[in-house]
Amino acid sequence: MSDADGVHAGLVHEAMLYRDDAEFISGVVGQIRAALDADQPVLVELPGGRGDLVRDALGTDAQRVRFGDMAEDGRNPGRIIPGVMHDFVVGHLDRRVVIVAESTWATRSAPEYAACVEHEALTNLAFAEQQVSILCPYNLTDLPEHAVADAERTHPTLWQHGARRASTAYTEPHAVVDSIAALQPPTPARARRLDYASVSQARHAATEWGRRAGLTEDRLTDLIIAVSEVGGNSVAHTSHGRSLLWWQNDDSLVYEMRDGGHIQDLLAGRVPPPLEAESGRGLLMVNLLCDLVQVKTGPSGTAIRLWMTLPAQAQGQV
Amino acid sequence: MPTDELTISFLGDPVRVVIVGEIDVDTREQFKAALARTFGSDGDTVLDLSGVPFMDTHSVTSVVHCANRLFAEGGRLIVHRPPPSLRRIFEVLWGGDGGARLYISEKQEERGEHERR
Numbered sequence: 001m002s003d004a005d006g007v008h009a010g011l012v013h014e015a016m017l018y019r020d021d022a023e024f025i026s027g028v029v030g031q032i033r034a035a036l037d038a039d040q041p042v043l044v045e046l047p048g049g050r051g052d053l054v055r056d057a058l059g060t061d062a063q064r065v066r067f068g069d070m071a072e073d074g075r076n077p078g079r080i081i082p083g084v085m086h087d088f089v090v091g092h093l094d095r096r097v098v099i100v101a102e103s104t105w106a107t108r109s110a111p112e113y114a115a116c117v118e119h120e121a122l123t124n125l126a127f128a129e130q131q132v133s134i135l136c137p138y139n140l141t142d143l144p145e146h147a148v149a150d151a152e153r154t155h156p157t158l159w160q161h162g163a164r165r166a167s168t169a170y171t172e173p174h175a176v177v178d179s180i181a182a183l184q185p186p187t188p189a190r191a192r193r194l195d196y197a198s199v200s201q202a203r204h205a206a207t208e209w210g211r212r213a214g215l216t217e218d219r220l221t222d223l224i225i226a227v228s229e230v231g232g233n234s235v236a237h238t239s240h241g242r243s244l245l246w247w248q249n250d251d252s253l254v255y256e257m258r259d260g261g262h263i264q265d266l267l268a269g270r271v272p273p274p275l276e277a278e279s280g281r282g283l284l285m286v287n288l289l290c291d292l293v294q295v296k297t298g299p300s301g302t303a304i305r306l307w308m309t310l311p312a313q314a315q316g317q318v
Numbered sequence: 319m320p321t322d323e324l325t326i327s328f329l330g331d332p333v334r335v336v337i338v339g340e341i342d343v344d345t346r347e348q349f350k351a352a353l354a355r356t357f358g359s360d361g362d363t364v365l366d367l368s369g370v371p372f373m374d375t376h377s378v379t380s381v382v383h384c385a386n387r388l389f390a391e392g393g394r395l396i397v398h399r400p401p402p403s404l405r406r407i408f409e410v411l412w413g414g415d416g417g418a419r420l421y422i423s424e425k426q427e428e429r430g431e432h433e434r435r
Binding site: 022126199200203217218221222225228229231232235236276278279281282285288289 | 340342343344372374375379380383402403408426
């Protein structure tokens with residue numbers, strides 16, 4: 001994080017391991033106060049009511065900190081870099097900013113957890129050149145045991161018991177991303193499939209099934225935008241093998257879009273292009289609109305899964 | 319049914335562009351060519367999207383850029399009855415408006431001259 005002598009250049013990405021609220025508060029608040037003393041803007045993104053703990057501990061200083069609810073803003077972990085962090089960082093390019101961001105919590109589903117690990121790995125790439133310090137709290141009491149190993153893989157340094165140490169297992173982001181993709185469960189046999197010729201055709205099939213399964217009209221709009229972006233990229237960049245598959249997974253609809261292309265840019269959909277850019281917002285919109293996005297890409301093709309959570313009254317049907 | 323072509327009409331003074339069809343990767347070039355024909359008009363330009371059930375992010379970006387350009391040229395772009403996807407994309411990407419000079423109208427019987435201030 002931002003130490004007093006200001007020797008850091010570029011990104012500082014640190015995991016903070018804690019076991020209870022007292023340890024959480026002492027770790028987080030100390031770093032926030034140091035940042036405020038150095039006149040550095042601070043963003044705190046924590047799930048649910050956890051921001052209130054920090055607010056109370058900061059007292060009047062809390063007014064100088066921007067707070068957000070990570071459970072909402074970062075529901076899709078792929079949204080955290082472009083939808084939560086990016087604007088704050090580029091809004092203060094003249095100085096170091098400090099972000100406290102808890103992406104990973106105990107009630108995350110298994111695919112969400114995996115997407116969090118991927119997000120933490122990609123954070124190292126997305127802000128590599130920026131004057132930003134990101135502190136990522138991990139609640140060791142609630143999280144599964146392997147969370148420490150995953151934090152070590154994705155954070156160059158860790159903070160525990162009031163002391164900083166270097167990670168012993170930091171792994172290059174592309175290797176982490178590959179390992180996450182490799183763990184993705186296969187497409188279930190019950191999935192329905194459409195080999196589509198036009199994006200319009202894929203959009204209409206996705207809508208029809210989504211409506212029947214119980215998605216609201218607003219969520220159907222989000223869905224058809226997402227399907228059109230992925231399908232549009234397929235049409236623009238690949239020549240064959242475009243298909244749409246769909247199935248229900250507990251409380252979610254999953255739409256998988258396949259093509260023969262290979263996405264080379266690990267940060268595709270994670271970093272907004274400049275305002276004047278004509279294109280480059282397709283996968284970004286997908287991350288901003290869907291509840292979860294999984295990308296598996298390689299020389300033999302790409303599969304992108306778009307997850308849409310069903311409203312409570314529609315869950316368990318179809 | 320898949321549509322791979324838009325129906326585009328240019329009407330009246332002030333300029334009114336009426337589009338019918340879905341705007342996505344298959345039709346965006348046709349749409350952008352229609353938008354480009356509005357440049358240089360210094361009054362109101364009405365883009366009638368009441369016959370457009372869907373627009374993708376690329377095409378909404380083109381509308382925003384067109385609106386900004388018309389504004390810089392002393393004109394104004396009024397988008398008439400856009401599909402929900404335009405509203406959603408505009409809200410998510412240009413939420414606080416982000417400098418976008420886009421006017422949205424929902425009147426049933428929209429006529430360009432009534433929009434003048």
